[in-house]
Amino acid sequence: MKPLITAILLFLSFNLFAQKTCEYSVNVTDSLGTYKLTKEYMISEKNFAGNSSYIFYSLALTDGLPTLNLQLIQKSKDFLKANCFDKNSKLFLQLNNGKIITLLHIDQENCGTLIRDDKGYDNRVISGQFMFMKDSFEELKNSPLSMMRIKYLTDTEDYVLRKEFKSELNNEVYQPETYFINNIHCIE
Helix, strand or coil: CHHHHHHHHHHHHHHHHCCCCCCEEEEEEECCEEEEEECCEEEEEEEECCEEEEEEEEEEEECCEEEEEEEEEEEECCCCCCCCECCCCEEEEEECCCCEEEEEECCCCECCEEEECCCCCEEEEEEEEEEECCCHHHHHHHCCEEEEEEECCCCEEEEECCCCEECCCCCCEECHHHHHHHHHHHHC
């Protein structure tokens, strides 16, 4: 009986500590090189007084260079302020252990695209690619996130990252605090 219980406990512990499999939206290798992009994952959602904003992450590996893709979607019937990414833009990630990881935006200015939908809402979509600093992977693999600060061209915004939330957009459960712990191995 003891060997059976030991075998069951051993099997369960392997399943609990096993890394998640990587889900890629793009995984291409050709004569030009290799490109992998993980599926988008919602990190933040705000819905208040008819205004909505969503932030999505995806990790990319381009010929050995790991980057974080950030996409911000804003929706409102009111005026939407344009935030732009430029060469001086940064993404700061505060970890639960107190350390701050800085990611640098690639040298490409982007102020997003404004789209008006058939319901009268203005939608602004802005995307940015951020490069990881040397030696930041180990910290991100070992400590959950607590806050995120985005430094735009003319503004700075802070976001408190929740341990878990159920999205009003698609009713899926997201765990932004552990995004890097669960996914960074996909681009190593």
